[in-house]
Amino acid sequence: MSTGNPDRRLARTFVALADTLVADFDVLDFLALLTERSVELLAVDAAGVILSDQRGGWRPAAGSSERADLLELFIAQTRQGPCFDCVATGKAVTSPDLSLATELARWPRFAPAALDAGFRAASAVPMRLREQTIGALTLLNHEPVSLDADTIAVGQALADVATIGLLHHRAADRGELLAEQLQATLHHRIVVEQAKGVLAEHDGLDMHEAFTRLREYAHRQQRRLSDVARDLAEGTLDPADLGAALR
Numbered sequence: 001m002s003t004g005n006p007d008r009r010l011a012r013t014f015v016a017l018a019d020t021l022v023a024d025f026d027v028l029d030f031l032a033l034l035t036e037r038s039v040e041l042l043a044v045d046a047a048g049v050i051l052s053d054q055r056g057g058w059r060p061a062a063g064s065s066e067r068a069d070l071l072e073l074f075i076a077q078t079r080q081g082p083c084f085d086c087v088a089t090g091k092a093v094t095s096p097d098l099s100l101a102t103e104l105a106r107w108p109r110f111a112p113a114a115l116d117a118g119f120r121a122a123s124a125v126p127m128r129l130r131e132q133t134i135g136a137l138t139l140l141n142h143e144p145v146s147l148d149a150d151t152i153a154v155g156q157a158l159a160d161v162a163t164i165g166l167l168h169h170r171a172a173d174r175g176e177l178l179a180e181q182l183q184a185t186l187h188h189r190i191v192v193e194q195a196k197g198v199l200a201e202h203d204g205l206d207m208h209e210a211f212t213r214l215r216e217y218a219h220r221q222q223r224r225l226s227d228v229a230r231d232l233a234e235g236t237l238d239p240a241d242l243g244a245a246l247r
Contacts (some may be wrong), residue, residue, distance in 0.1 A: 010154070013037045017162045026224040027166065027185050028192060029215065031062035034137065034162045039064045041158070042151050044139040046119070048074040049127070050083055051135035051185060058087060059186050061135070066196065066208035069117045073110075077124075077138060081110030086124035086136045092156060094123040096146035120144045125156045127163040134163060188226035195229035202239035217242050 017034060031049050038047040048063040048070070060074035077083035082093040095103050098111040098120055114122055121141040126133045137159040139147065147155075192214070200210040214232070218225040231237035 010041055013041060013158065017158065017165050026218070026226065028062065028188055029218070029225045030162070030166065031185075032064075032215065034158065035062050035064040038137060038139060038155065038158055042139060042147070042155055044147075045142045046070055046140040048077075048083075048138045048140075049135055050074060050078055050087070050138070051127075052087070052133075053183070053186055058084070058135070059189075061185055061189050066206075066211040068207055071207075073113055073117050073119070073140075074138065076110050076113045079109070081107050081114070082122045082124040083136045083138045084110075086126050087133050090126050090128055090131070090133045092123065092125045092152050094147055094152070096121050097144035098122060099144070114140070118142055121146070123147050123152065123155070125152065125159045127159045129163055129167060134167075137162075188229070191226060191233055192229040194233040198232050199239050199242065203243060213242070213246060217246060220245065 017030075017037075035047040035049060038044065046064050049061045050058045051061045053059050058078040060071060060078065063070055063074055074083075082095055086093045095106075095111075097103065098107075098114050104111045114120075119140045119142060121144050123139045124136045125139075127135040127137060137155060139155060192211070195214055196207050196210040199205060199214060200207055203210070203213075205213070214228060215225055218228045221228065228237065228242075232239065232242065
């Protein structure tokens with residue numbers, strides 16, 4: 001975790017999330033930043049983003065870790081759990097202890113999956129623009145804990161500024177409709193998953209290590225994460241060349 005003044009770190013985060021009107025803006029890197037800063041600033045153990053697929057469903061778009069069990073948990077949240085309830089109501093949803101009988105009855109599939117993955121508490125805040133909810137930010141803790149009102153408020157503010165920045169960039173950049181923007185984001189996420197698999201198999205890495213290297217390479221080359229992932233998945237970028245560039 002970063003050291004320094006918490007208020008200053010929070011202010012820098014808001015600036016980073018709002019600064020989307022740049023030529024090399026990368027939506028997947030942007031969402032990864034949102035989850036990483038949420039973990040840092042809100043004192044939670046993991047965070048993730050799900051987005052609407054504009055067909056009545058929800059799909060994971062980013063996580064603070066690329067651990068397979070965590071990604072599976074985010075997938076489970078698209079069908080049941082605090083994130084699912086959050087996007088349905090447009091309001092924050094919290095559960096301080098998923099092991100309680102009431103929570104197991106409330107989410108009979110999600111709660112056991114979260115406990116198996118090592119998480120005892122879960123919360124979600126909506127990613128919304130006015131009355132329209134396009135996704136949710138999930139916050140997970142290993143220990144049973146109730147996030148206080150101030151923490152939830154900061155989490156909601158992070159989600160709000162990220163949503164506004166994301167949609168503002170796309171509207172200003174290409175005049176895309178919301179549905180097209182979300183579809184493109186989720187498509188790029190699929191390509192990143194393919195690229196992670198290629199890199200993990202070639203270098204003997206776990207999925208989080210593969211994602212970290214992929215993202216670091218994109219940063220060093222000043223390229224979009226989605227473009228690097230596409231090259232790796234299609235074979236126009238050799239995993240060995242990527243690894244050599246990071247040494």
